[in-house]
Amino acid sequence: MAVAPTDVAVPGALEAVTGPSVGPRGRWRSRLGLWIPAGLVALIFFLCFVWPLIGPVGSPTGGNILEANLPIGSPGHVLGTDAVGNDEWARLLYGGRASLEIALAVNALGIVVGGLLGAVAAYLGGWRDATIMRFLDVFIAFPALVLALAIAEGLGPSEVHVIWALAFFSVPAFARLARAETLRIRELNFITAAGLSGTGHLRTLLRHVMPNIVAPLMTFALLGMGIIIVLEGALSFLGLGIPPPAPSWGNMISSGESTLSVTPRYVFIPSIALFITVVSFNLLGDALRSRWSQR
Amino acid sequence: MSSTSAPLSTPLAARAGRLSRLAGSPMLRFVVRRLLAAIPVLFGVTLLTFVVMNSLPGDAAQELLGAQATPAEIHELSIKLGLDKPFLTRYGEWLHGLVTGHLGHSLSSGQSVTSILGSDLPITFELILFAFVLSLLIAVPSAILSARRPGGIFDRFSMVFSMGGLSIAPYVLALLLVWVFAVKLGILPAIGWVPPDQGLGQNIRCLILPAVSIALPLMCFYARLLRADLLEQLQGQDYVVTARAKGAGPWAVLMRHTLRNSAFGLITVIALNLGTLLGVTVIVEDIFGLPGIGHELLSAISNRDTPVVEGAVLVFALVVVLANLLADLLYSALDPRVRYGGSPN
Numbered sequence: 001m002a003v004a005p006t007d008v009a010v011p012g013a014l015e016a017v018t019g020p021s022v023g024p025r026g027r028w029r030s031r032l033g034l035w036i037p038a039g040l041v042a043l044i045f046f047l048c049f050v051w052p053l054i055g056p057v058g059s060p061t062g063g064n065i066l067e068a069n070l071p072i073g074s075p076g077h078v079l080g081t082d083a084v085g086n087d088e089w090a091r092l093l094y095g096g097r098a099s100l101e102i103a104l105a106v107n108a109l110g111i112v113v114g115g116l117l118g119a120v121a122a123y124l125g126g127w128r129d130a131t132i133m134r135f136l137d138v139f140i141a142f143p144a145l146v147l148a149l150a151i152a153e154g155l156g157p158s159e160v161h162v163i164w165a166l167a168f169f170s171v172p173a174f175a176r177l178a179r180a181e182t183l184r185i186r187e188l189n190f191i192t193a194a195g196l197s198g199t200g201h202l203r204t205l206l207r208h209v210m211p212n213i214v215a216p217l218m219t220f221a222l223l224g225m226g227i228i229i230v231l232e233g234a235l236s237f238l239g240l241g242i243p244p245p246a247p248s249w250g251n252m253i254s255s256g257e258s259t260l261s262v263t264p265r266y267v268f269i270p271s272i273a274l275f276i277t278v279v280s281f282n283l284l285g286d287a288l289r290s291r292w293s294q295r
Numbered sequence: 296m297s298s299t300s301a302p303l304s305t306p307l308a309a310r311a312g313r314l315s316r317l318a319g320s321p322m323l324r325f326v327v328r329r330l331l332a333a334i335p336v337l338f339g340v341t342l343l344t345f346v347v348m349n350s351l352p353g354d355a356a357q358e359l360l361g362a363q364a365t366p367a368e369i370h371e372l373s374i375k376l377g378l379d380k381p382f383l384t385r386y387g388e389w390l391h392g393l394v395t396g397h398l399g400h401s402l403s404s405g406q407s408v409t410s411i412l413g414s415d416l417p418i419t420f421e422l423i424l425f426a427f428v429l430s431l432l433i434a435v436p437s438a439i440l441s442a443r444r445p446g447g448i449f450d451r452f453s454m455v456f457s458m459g460g461l462s463i464a465p466y467v468l469a470l471l472l473v474w475v476f477a478v479k480l481g482i483l484p485a486i487g488w489v490p491p492d493q494g495l496g497q498n499i500r501c502l503i504l505p506a507v508s509i510a511l512p513l514m515c516f517y518a519r520l521l522r523a524d525l526l527e528q529l530q531g532q533d534y535v536v537t538a539r540a541k542g543a544g545p546w547a548v549l550m551r552h553t554l555r556n557s558a559f560g561l562i563t564v565i566a567l568n569l570g571t572l573l574g575v576t577v578i579v580e581d582i583f584g585l586p587g588i589g590h591e592l593l594s595a596i597s598n599r600d601t602p603v604v605e606g607a608v609l610v611f612a613l614v615v616v617l618a619n620l621l622a623d624l625l626y627s628a629l630d631p632r633v634r635y636g637g638s639p640n
Contacts, residue, residue: 138339140615146574146608147347149596154351230464234578237466238593253467257582260470261478271467278462286458 034291037283044277048096058087060094061245072265079269082252083259086245088266092273095247099277102163103228107221109167114174115217119209121175122182123201133179136172148231152240162241166228177220181213215292222285226278233274249274326620333616340612341393341605345386348601354378355402355599376402389605398609399602401595408606411591416610418488419576419587425506426572427565430514438521439549445526453518460515465575469508469582476504486584505583509575513568520564524557525549532556559626566622573611 051057070081079088121132139147151165185191186209194204229249235241236250244251249270256266356373357364373379377388392399398408441450477485483504489497529535529548534556538548577589584590588607595603 134335135339137336138343142340142343142608142612146577146592146596146604146611147343149577149593150347150351150604153596154347226462233464234466238578238581253470257470260474264474264478267467267470267474271464271470274467275459275463278464279458282458282462 030287030291033283034287037280037287040276040280041284044096044280045100048093048100052090052093052097057093058090060090060247061086080265082266083255083263084245086247088269091247091252092249092270095242095249095252095270096273096277098159098242098246098248099229099232099250099274102159102166102232103225105163106166106170106228107224109163110170110174110224111214111217111221113167114171115178115210115213117171118175118178118180119182119205119213122179122186123205123209125186129179132175136175139168139172140176148235149238149240152235157240157243159242162232162235165235166231169231170224170228173224174217174220178213178217181216182209185209185212216289219285219289219292222281222288225281226285229274229278229281322624326624329620329623333620336616337609337612341390341609342386344605344608345382345389345601348596348599348604349382351596351599353599355601358598359403378402389602393609398606401603402600403595403598408602411603412588412606412610415586415588415591418585419573419580419589421491422502422505422509422576422580422585422587423569423572425502426509426513429506429510430517434514434517435521438518438525439554441518441522442525442529442553443545443549445522450522453522457515457519460511461519463512465508465512466578466582468511469504469579472504472508473582488585501583501585505579505585508579508582509572513572516568517561517564521557521561524560525553528553528556562622562625566618569615569618573614 072080079092081087082091117132117136121129147168148162148165151168152161155161155164191204191208194208199208232241232248233250233253236248237254239251239254241250242248244255252270253267253274256263256270260267354373356369356376356378360369360372370379377385380388389399398412400407401411404411437449437453441447441453444450473485476483484501485504487501489501491498532553534552535548538552543551573589576587577593579585580587580589581593588610592604592607594600595607
């Protein structure tokens with residue numbers, strides 16, 4: 001089939017980005033390479049989800065205008081306050097929470113819906129495969145950000161709408177990966193055995209195919225976390241994501257843009273948080289994938 | 296497809312023979328089949344755009360007249376713009392126009408969509424081309440250097456650097472660049488656009504920051520991809536062993552044998568990337584105030600200017616489809632073993 005090279009190259013390309021962990025003290029390094037980003041991700045989740053509940057974190061909104069523009073390190077405001085007097089540290093944590101919630105939901109939708117679509121397409125093969133994949137091709141050929149923009153604009157900015165909008169981005173990607181992985185295992189003995197022993201299609205899919213393709217999907221989801229966090233930021237940056245005054249890293253960066261030359265910290269504080277989070281997810285995804293592919 | 300028969304005059308017969316050979320050539324059949332297969336996809340894209348634009352609250356008449364307009368005024372304008380017709384009629388009319396080569400007129404400015412695209416597309420394409428050239432110019436040599444000594448100083452540095460580059464959001468990078476080069480150093484413009492005919496130097500200066508914002512993540516991605524592919528080829532392939540056994544030096548093996556094989560993966564990814572890249576340009580053009588297609592698209596979406604959105608999305612989708620086709624054609628140029636649409640075995 002002529003389309004084959006492009007189809008196969010998607011997961012291959014993603015794997016290739018990691019680079020094998022060759023090196024002398026490989027084992028130690030690969031262990032550290034796994035646990036450091038894992039620890040960072042855990043810390044970020046803790047700070048965004050748990051710390052605001054138990055720690056001395058102020059409110060991210062409704063700040064006092066008299067306390068506006070306090071510099072970093074002011075008493076009571078570790079990272080200072082923004083232009084309307086909200087505590088930056090609190091906004092950072094609550095904004096991160098929104099980003100992480102969205103990224104988790106979008107990736108979960110991608111794994112479940114995209115994973116099932118791709119697995120079903122590859123498992124059934126033939127015209128049904130072609131139909132499902134061409135249908136998804138429409139979304140791939142469609143500039144994802146445009147669709148996300150239109151949906152966010154149409155439904156109005158809100159967290160749930162951002163999730164729907166970005167799911168259009170994740171579902172086809174997961175479906176392509178799931179399809180490639182299912183094609184790989186479809187002809188293996190245990191699938192044939194399941195068919196011969198009279199196992200129904202649905203059961204074969206859920207009990208035999210899905211467990212075997214879920215590991216690459218999960219690893220891809222870690223890279224997907226980074227991508228979705230960046231995309232969510234992009235939507236919020238364009239004013240179509242989380243509606244202010246509720247914080248998100250994207251709308252914090254966006255509102256800081258106008259005063260970039262005077263108070264660059266309003267742009268750089270959320271930017272750094274965004275960067276550290278995305279790096280952690282990418283490193284973790286990389287480490288898990290190289291560990292997984294060694295087996 | 297049998298060739299035409301004898302009673303034609305010789306040159307004409309020869310031409311007909313050549314034509315039918317061309318028509319029967321696997322390459323042309325492959326191209327035609329792929330283009331035909333793209334039609335339903337493009338059809339789906341335009342239909343989806345229409346559905347999405349139609350389901351947005353408000354319409355162009357309302358957006359044009361603003362909040363103070365009376366319902367009667369809005370009604371009058373929407374009849375004038377043809378917005379009162381049923382959804383499928385409007386889509387049908389648009390499709391009919393498309394087939395006859397008319398993309399319609401902008402609902403807000405009345406300009407023809409073709410002329411809007413004609414003035415905006417070159418800017419976006421120049422930006423993307425600039426970014427591609429920049430990223431490949433750095434990515435390819437750095438991947439080769441890394442693959443020459445994996446685990447060496449350069450390799451480690453470039454792996455760390457590229458992980459950072461991959462993880463930085465384009466809009467963050469753009470603002471960082473603006474802060475450093477426009478605010479602090481003041482050597483490059485933060486915003487604005489000078490067309491090439493008003494001075495190529497100024498034109499390039501406007502494009503440097505936006506192009507770097509797009510190019511850096513791309514560059515890191517390509518460098519990692521190519522390095523991994525080169526290493527894989529070097530480690531496991533028979534032709535590498537053969538080349539080494541013949542006495543080819545490490546550089547010769549890399550440059551003459553491995554690089555050619557590794558170019559495959561890179562080409563595929565570049566083609567697949569193009570779609571995402573067009574999305575990125577929307578934000579970058581917005582930040583740097585470039586009057587490209589992304590900028591146009593943003594305002595067209597908020598003006599509910601369906602014909603302009605349709606035109607822009609169609610161009611985007613067409614570029615993605617053609618890029619994928621071109622990637623497949625390049626495979627065969629690089630590797631004669633690749634056949635067009637032969638049997639899977």
